[in-house]
Amino acid sequence: MAFSKSNMYRFPWSANDNPIGWLEVTDKCNIYCRGCYRMNGKAGHKTLKQIKEEIDLLHKMRNPDNISIAGGEPLLHPEIVEIVRYIRSKGMKPMLLTNGVELIDNRKLIEDLKAAGLIGFTFHVDSEQQRPHFKGQTEEELCDLRLKFAKMVAEVGGLTAVFGMTIYPTNIHKVPYVVKWANENIDVVHGLVFITFRGAPMDGRYNYFVNGQPIDNAEVTYTTEDDAEITITSQDVYEKIKEVHPHYEPAAYLGGTQTHTRATWVSAVQIGSKKKMYGSLGKKLMEFVQNFHHMTNGTYLIYQKSNKLTKLAFAGTLIDKGMRGVHGKFWKHLITDPSMLFNQLYYQSIGIVQGPDMLEDGRMDMCESCPDMTVWDGKLVHSCRMDEWRLYGGYVDAHRNPEFVPKSEPVIATENIPVAH
Numbered sequence: 001m002a003f004s005k006s007n008m009y010r011f012p013w014s015a016n017d018n019p020i021g022w023l024e025v026t027d028k029c030n031i032y033c034r035g036c037y038r039m040n041g042k043a044g045h046k047t048l049k050q051i052k053e054e055i056d057l058l059h060k061m062r063n064p065d066n067i068s069i070a071g072g073e074p075l076l077h078p079e080i081v082e083i084v085r086y087i088r089s090k091g092m093k094p095m096l097l098t099n100g101v102e103l104i105d106n107r108k109l110i111e112d113l114k115a116a117g118l119i120g121f122t123f124h125v126d127s128e129q130q131r132p133h134f135k136g137q138t139e140e141e142l143c144d145l146r147l148k149f150a151k152m153v154a155e156v157g158g159l160t161a162v163f164g165m166t167i168y169p170t171n172i173h174k175v176p177y178v179v180k181w182a183n184e185n186i187d188v189v190h191g192l193v194f195i196t197f198r199g200a201p202m203d204g205r206y207n208y209f210v211n212g213q214p215i216d217n218a219e220v221t222y223t224t225e226d227d228a229e230i231t232i233t234s235q236d237v238y239e240k241i242k243e244v245h246p247h248y249e250p251a252a253y254l255g256g257t258q259t260h261t262r263a264t265w266v267s268a269v270q271i272g273s274k275k276k277m278y279g280s281l282g283k284k285l286m287e288f289v290q291n292f293h294h295m296t297n298g299t300y301l302i303y304q305k306s307n308k309l310t311k312l313a314f315a316g317t318l319i320d321k322g323m324r325g326v327h328g329k330f331w332k333h334l335i336t337d338p339s340m341l342f343n344q345l346y347y348q349s350i351g352i353v354q355g356p357d358m359l360e361d362g363r364m365d366m367c368e369s370c371p372d373m374t375v376w377d378g379k380l381v382h383s384c385r386m387d388e389w390r391l392y393g394g395y396v397d398a399h400r401n402p403e404f405v406p407k408s409e410p411v412i413a414t415e416n417i418p419v420a421h
C-alpha cells in the first residue's frame with residue numbers, strides 16, 4: 001500500500017511565499033534530544049534587537065502566516081513573551097516549538113503567552129529524549145505526558161496543541177499507538193508531526209568538504225554510524241498510520257530538490273469526533289483552503305487556533321472526494337448513534353516530514369520550497385543545516401570516498417565520443 005503523489009495536492013509554497021518563518025531565539029536547551037539539529041549552548045540567547053531584526057527579515061522575505069519560534073528551547077529565553085508580542089504586532093501568528101519542561105505547573109506562563117498573541121504549541125516528545133523524570137520511558141508511557149500538556153493548553157483555552165515525535169528504528173512501530181491516542185483525544189490534540197531522523201553517515205563512505213577544504217564533520221550533532229537509522233521514509237510512516245486508521249490519506253505534499261520520487265512533507269487532515277474517526281480531507285479541499293486563504297489573507301495557511309469543525313464543512317462534499325467519504329461515514333454513524341447530531345466534530349492534522357536525504361553520489365536532496373528556512377547572518381538557510389554555517393561558514397559537501405565507489409566501465413568508450421574540430 002503506497003501513497004501516490006497524483007492523489008495529493010502539491011503545496012504551492014515557494015522560498016518567498018511560504019506560510020512558515022522559522023525563528024531561533026536561543027541555542028540553549030534544558031534537555032537532550034537524539035535527533036536535535038542544534039549544538040546546545042554554543043552561542044546562547046540572541047538579543048531582543050537581533051530577534052526583532054530576524055522577525056522583520058522573515059516577514060519581508062517569506063510572507064509568512066506563522067512564525068515558528070524554535071531553538072534550543074525557546075521558553076528559556078527571558079524575553080519570550082515580548083518576542084511573541086512583537087510577532088503578533090506584525091500581523092503574524094506566533095507558534096512555540098517546545099519540549100514543554102518550562103510549562104509544567106506554570107499555567108501563568110501559558111496565560112501570559114496567550115495574552116501576548118500566541119496561537120499555540122508544538123510539543124516535541126519522544127522516547128529518545130533525555131528529559132528529567134521521564135528518561136527511558138516508552139512511547140506508550142510518554143502519552144501520559146503528552147496528554148498532560150494537551151490538557152494544560154486546553155484548560156487555558158484558545159490555543160492549539162500539536163505533538164512532534166522524531167522517528168527512529170526504535171520507535172517507528174509505536175506510530176499506530178500514538179495515532180490512536182491522538183484520535184481518542186481529538187478534542188485537545190490538534191495535530192501530530194512525525195519527523196524521520198536524519199544524519200550524515202560517518203562510516204567512511206563519504207569525505208566532507210566546505211568550500212573545497214576537507215573538514216572533520218564529527219562536530220555537528222547530526223551524524224550516524226548506522227545507515228538503518230537514516231533510511232526511514234515518509235512512506236514507511238504512512239504505512240504505520242494506515243495500520244490503525246485505514247481511512248487516513250494525505251491531501252498534500254512537497255517533493256525533494258534533487259529527486260522526483262520523494263515526498264518530503266506529507267500532510268493529512270483527519271476528521272472525526274470523540275467517538276469515531278470518519279476519514280480524511282482530500283486534495284481538492286486542501287487546494288481550495290490554501291488558495292482561498294491566500295486570496296483573502298494574502299498568505300498560505302499552516303496553523304489555526306481551533307480544530308472545531310461545524311457540520312457546514314460537509315459542503316466540501318461538492319468538490320472533494322475525501323470529504324464525500326467522511327460525509328458517508330458520519331451519516332452511517334448517526335443512524336446507529338443519533339446523539340452524534342449534537343456532538344462536536346473536529347479536524348486533526350497529521351504531518352510527516354522526511355528531512356534531507358544524502359543520495360548515493362553525495363548530493364543532498366532537501367525539502368522542496370523548504371518551509372523551515374531560518375536566518376543566519378542576514379540570509380536564509382535551511383534550519384536543519386544551520387550548524388554547518390555556524391561551524392564552518394557554509395554548507396558541507398559530501399564526496400564519495402574513492403575506495404567505496406564501485407568500478408564500472410564507461411557507457412560510451414572514450415574514443416567513440418565525437419570531438420568538434
Ligand code: SF4
Nearest residue numbers: 355367370372383384
Ligand atoms: S530542508 Fe527545510 S523543511 Fe526539510 S528538514 Fe531541512 S529545514 Fe526542515
